[in-house]
Amino acid sequence: MTARSTQTDRDTLLAHAGRQTRVVPTVNMPVHRASTILFDTIAELDAAKARRFQKGTLFYGRFGTPDVFALEEAISEFEGGAGTVAVPSGLAACVLPLVAFLKPGDHVLVADTVYEPTRTSLNAFVRRNGVEVEYYDPRADVAPLIRGNTRVIYLESPGSQTFEVQDIPAIAAAARARGVITVCDNTWATALFCRPLALGCDVVVQAATKYIVGHSDAMLGLVTVADMALHAPLREAANWMGYSVAPDEVYLAARGLRTLAVRLAQHGATGLELARWLEGRPGVARVIHPGLPSHPDHAIWARDFTGASGLFAILLDTTDRAVAARFCESLTLFGIGFSWGGFESLVLPGDPSHARTATRWDEKRQLVRIHAGLENADDLKADLAQALAGCLAAA
Numbered sequence: 001m002t003a004r005s006t007q008t009d010r011d012t013l014l015a016h017a018g019r020q021t022r023v024v025p026t027v028n029m030p031v032h033r034a035s036t037i038l039f040d041t042i043a044e045l046d047a048a049k050a051r052r053f054q055k056g057t058l059f060y061g062r063f064g065t066p067d068v069f070a071l072e073e074a075i076s077e078f079e080g081g082a083g084t085v086a087v088p089s090g091l092a093a094c095v096l097p098l099v100a101f102l103k104p105g106d107h108v109l110v111a112d113t114v115y116e117p118t119r120t121s122l123n124a125f126v127r128r129n130g131v132e133v134e135y136y137d138p139r140a141d142v143a144p145l146i147r148g149n150t151r152v153i154y155l156e157s158p159g160s161q162t163f164e165v166q167d168i169p170a171i172a173a174a175a176r177a178r179g180v181i182t183v184c185d186n187t188w189a190t191a192l193f194c195r196p197l198a199l200g201c202d203v204v205v206q207a208a209t210k211y212i213v214g215h216s217d218a219m220l221g222l223v224t225v226a227d228m229a230l231h232a233p234l235r236e237a238a239n240w241m242g243y244s245v246a247p248d249e250v251y252l253a254a255r256g257l258r259t260l261a262v263r264l265a266q267h268g269a270t271g272l273e274l275a276r277w278l279e280g281r282p283g284v285a286r287v288i289h290p291g292l293p294s295h296p297d298h299a300i301w302a303r304d305f306t307g308a309s310g311l312f313a314i315l316l317d318t319t320d321r322a323v324a325a326r327f328c329e330s331l332t333l334f335g336i337g338f339s340w341g342g343f344e345s346l347v348l349p350g351d352p353s354h355a356r357t358a359t360r361w362d363e364k365r366q367l368v369r370i371h372a373g374l375e376n377a378d379d380l381k382a383d384l385a386q387a388l389a390g391c392l393a394a395a
Contacts, residue, residue, distance in 0.1 A: 029254060031247045032065035053235040055083050055228075062244040063235075071254045072222075078257075079191045080198055081224035083231035086250065087243045090187060090207020093221025094118040095125075097183045097203050098152065100237035101230075104130030106151040111138040111166060112358040113159025115185060119355055135358040138164045139297070143174040150178065155201070156185040157194075158290050158301075161313060161352045161369060162361070165290050165297035168304060172200030181230070187211075187341075192264050193307035197226045203234075210341025211309065214256040214263055218249040263343070263374065267310030270380065271372035275312050277381055283392030285365050286315040310372035311340050313350070315365040316392060323391055324349045324366035330387040333375055345373035345380060 037058050039045040052059040056069045064072070064086075072084040087093050094115060102108055110122060112135040122133045136145055138159055146153075153175050157166040168184060175182045183203040184196035190211050196204045206212070208220035225231050268291075275289040287294070289312035290301040301308075316324055328336050334347045348369045353361040372380065 029067045029070045029251075031251045032067045033247045034065050035061040037061065053232050053239070055231065055235075062242070063239065064245075065247065067247060067250050067254070068245055071250050071257075074254070074257060075222050076224055079204055079224040080195055081204070081226055082228045084222055084224040085231070085234045085238055086208075086245045087221040087223065087238055088245055088249075089219045090205075090209050090221045091115075091117050091121065092243055093205040093207065093223050094185060095121050096221075096223050096234055096237055096241075096243070097181075097205065098122065098126050098131075098154070099241065100233040101152050101181055102126065102129075102131045103151075105149060107132045107134065107147050107149045108152045108154060109142060109145055109150060110135050110154045111156050111159060111164075112136060112356055113138050113162055113164050113352075114154065114156045115160045115187075116355045118154075118156075118185070135356075137359050138166045141174075142171050146174065146178050146180060150180050152181045152183060154183045154185075155196075157196075158188050158297075161350045161367065163288050163290055163295070163313060165295075165301045165304075167300055168196055168199040168201060172196075172202075176200065188309050188311060189305055189307070190260065190264065190309070192261060193268070193309065194305045197224070199304060202226050202230060207341075208253045208256075209339060211264055211267070212256050212260060212341075213249075213253050214260065214342060215252070216339065216342030216344065218252040220245060220249045220253050264309060265307070266374055267372055268308045270374075270377045271310035271312055271370075272308055273377045274370065274372055274380060274384070278314055278384065281385075281388060283317050283388040284314050285317040288313040288315070309341075311369065312372075313367055313369045315363065315367055318366055318392060319364045321349065321366060324368060327387050327391040328368065330390055331383050333380055333383045334370070340369075340371035342371075343374045345375055346371040 037060055048057055048059040051057045052063050068086055072086050075084045087096055108131060127133050136142055155166050157168060172182050182201040184201045186194055186196050186204045187206040187210050204224050206222050208222050223234055272291050275287050275292055278284050279287045290297055291308040328347045328349060334345045337346055340346055350367045350369055
């Protein structure tokens, strides 16, 4: 055998050796890092191509792999839905139904308290494609706002930053009577504490980046439908937009799902404990948490939700943003950063006034959003106490 033929044999060996196809029964679904899916025959390839938008079809890596399908199936069961599409981020999940279901000339109603990046996508991208975007007061009766060309109503409950709770069953019923699709962002509660599909919504979206992943180390979004008739348009739109989820992110989400119940119970309990403790504290003008009787939508929350997550807001007794900044910076156990849902506690100052059109946010006192992590509640209270005393007493 010549040196060249030996090298050729090695090249071939490197391309084919050790490619195992046998499935090993493990507790957790293995990670599938795949672009190409191999078929035994052209007929099988053609059949897979014809079914590529159907749930669970292996065709090409972008359309999903067994671990992606397993997570999607788990989320469908969790939400009480018919099918789920996994996408690369929470924002991707929010935008996907808008792209899938809206066309030029359509009208979409959007809660005025929606997640700000979703609002930006609507204003900068969806509107550009000839869709009329109208924001509505989340506490208003939405039925009179529905037009002949209204195609989608987009809810988020509780609302971002200011935590208004919407009457999901009433909105869903009004929409269904007019043939309008309802989409609800349920990231705050997850299906553990609220099930929008059971309350009448057609589609539920969430940032799995938050509580499902739970460790602030992966980006993932999920879109779940009540009826499979809505699944194919979402799957097709995801493909046309080039959405594909990374296998390692899927693995982290699947792992996080196993501990979601115990983690979210702790987040919720600590969040409510902090919220109750903060009410009436010197330096705190108001606590905004739907789980508190003082919240204007508490009755609706108590009716439709079975628990609370760890995210809420406070109004500091100051109009000076510099004081609010010092308060946040004085905390030692709360990080300063975007997102939430991880094991760590976070704070973030906010100003909802620039992201409202149907409603007004005229409050001049400084808003700070708080995410209660998994630290000891007494330690978090002590940290908040020292920051309030050190910054607000001197304000």
